[in-house]
Amino acid sequence: MSPLAEIRDLVISYRTGSGGLRALDGTDLILTPGETVAVVGESGSGKSTLGMAIGRLLPGEAHCEGGTLSVAGTDVLNADADTLRALRRDKLGFVFQNPMSALDPTMRVGKQVARAMGGKPGQKEIEALLTRAELSEPGRVLRAFPHELSGGMAQRVVIAMAIARQPALLIADEPTASLDASIREKIMATLNRLRDETGATLVVLSHDLRLIARHSDRVAVMYGGRVVEDGAVETVLDAPAHPYTAALLSAAAGSEKPGERLDPIPGMPPSLSGRCEACAFAPRCTFAREQCRTERPEPRVIAKRRVICHFAEDALAAPGAERRA
Amino acid sequence: MSTMPVINLKDINVTFRRRLIGGDAVHAVRGVSLSIGPGETLGLVGESGSGKTTLGRVCLGLLRPTSGTMRFDGQDFGRLRQRRGQLSVVLQHPEWALNPRLRCGVSVAEPLKILGAPAAARREAVARMLDQVGLTPDFAERYPGQLSGGQRQRVAIARALITEPRFILFDEAVSALDVSVQAQVLNLIVDLQEKLGFAALFISHDMAATRYVCHRIAVMLKGEVVESAPAETFYGTPEHPYSRALMEAVA
């Protein structure tokens, strides 16, 4: 199947007071129609920059230093304003972390949803759309103001607006981070159901590997502005080939047995000012050797996934690397 | 003496009025009884609006319950100023945990200053506490803006521990942190409690983090505690359907 979106060697930097900050340092990601991809990484890994870049929604301080990005045949980085608007309107849908800041507090929900749908939709159509996003009382919801809704309901309204024009690509940035644990699962289920119905591709950006992976087909782990491991969820979680993926899994509470200790990842994520000429994870990595500190690892395919690590074979063979999930 | 619970709540009710006079009453907490012993961590889980934070404020003496009794170390709670140095708190947002205009050392030393400790003793205690939470002494001279979220939360924990309090409330203390940093802070809480033996209430909506640090877990739903059991139970199958729903998010 031909890819829906192709991101190749994308480099994006932010201009800051003290030189540049490189958020993406050669990111590769290919999205095929109808799949759910979890993009996982800590804050500062570049996942949000990647999500915004797909719709070219980056702030003025950001600029692209290299690479290509195409969505549904459109060269996003070089598109003119009209093409870009058409792409955002017809092909893309966005769901952000905080639903309350995504909604206009001064406008009734129904009117906002109608605007997202375009044209002049009738009450029936708006209610039908809200029902698709699994809002139980659409009639009441569309007359309400955003502050009258709970966080979960507001996020469903945002989802309804995002799918209003049948986007081919739905990008959700931490869609459940501001919601209660008991609602998170349901929101993810709704997103996946809508993906099945519309045949869209769903990209979920999150720092919570475990939660997101449960609802995804593929996982792409980001670190230091690159996708360091990319493969089917079971493949990656059962036996991570990148030491960072393995470290993320053993740091997260949830899989430990009573009395077992969590393994935190020492150190801090890097903030790059230019192209990283080594492995960005080397300073925090237990496998790191001389080569990791002097040579930039390039992507290769090992055990049915793409990975950026000089010693992925060793990480795979390391005791405890299997069956962590 | 050592078996005396630090916090003992009996049949606590908290009712808010929407307006000063008249208006609807909101029952935030209904008939909650619980106790936390020295060296014990009680986890309080539930969704937002379930009354967790309100109950936490009652335990800190920031909010008088509408009815019910609260005892601290077996005595009447009294006024907050009389309990100086015996209680402390670590809250959710790392970016607001510390006063941005004060050097971290000043923030950490503040509870001691309120107790009237001399400057030399404060300096010595700040260095010791920073070391305990895994930061170097030079953090005392830095401003919060120069710190990462995890580092700020460590400084906040150092401030909470400096008076060696009897009780600490952790209100969503790790929720805003990245997974890798969360693990560091959770381990820190467990280690420090073993060393210092304070009683703790750990409020969270994250079941996985809660059961990792807690001895017992109470599940709140609409102002009531619907299940209270040892943490090990929550690695198996808890009884209440709502607890099971929370568990599904972890498994």
Added chain:
Amino acid sequence: MRTAIYWLSRIWRSDALSAFGLASLLLLIFLGIFGPLLPLGDPTQIAAGPRLGPPTPQHPFGTDELGRSFLPRVVQGIRATFLLSAIAVLISAMIGTFLGMAAGYFGRAVDIMVARGADILFAFPALLVGLLVAAVLGPGQVSAIAVIAIATLPLLIRVVRSVTLSVAGRGFVTAAEVAGASAGRILLLHILPNVMGAVMVQLTYALSIGMIIESALSFLGLGVQPPDASLGSLLRQGSAYLTIAPWMAMSSGAVLSLAIMSVNLVGDAVRDALEPLKGRDLT
């Protein structure tokens, strides 16, 4: 002092308009402070030139009906206008910060009293207050200061109150309360430093409003009394001879407009520098 220089240089570099505002504001303040020392002529010397004479190299702003050179009069006016508004606004800032913090932090009855009081003050037009105060205290500089302070007080109370409300809910305030800190300690150590930014921004707006009010009062004869001059009283003086000696009204009016505009431009620049990208969420 170092922070002051830092802010000035930051405004200077931010954009051309802000730099222009800063430059003209500094020039006006310089004139106001050092005007009497500059070789501009004596503002009180009668018959320094012809009566109602047009601008000449010797009297760049012309002369008034008593033959006084108008340029030193305008410089004298700048001094009075800036000084009166600045004193009044500082008084208003001190009272407003205190009341606003008390209302925001203590809430309940204190809040209701302060907030309603501010609403009532706000509801009175400044000129009406001016007439009342002038009637009680008599026209003059003291009543001008009182009127400006009363008129700008609600602006400061409201802003400080709302910022205090948000600061008081932050973790470090709760932590201090739990540690047993007194209300005074929390207000002075934790809240005051964090509302100062908002106060600074509001001060510049209050200053421009204060200058407008001062000029209006003096224009009506309720403010600065002769032989002293403020920009407002000079405008009043000039308006009487608008048809035969327009340079009087035009020069004092232009300087007044420039003063108010430069204060506002600097205020905008300060606000932009304190709250960059407000409301933007890119994490």
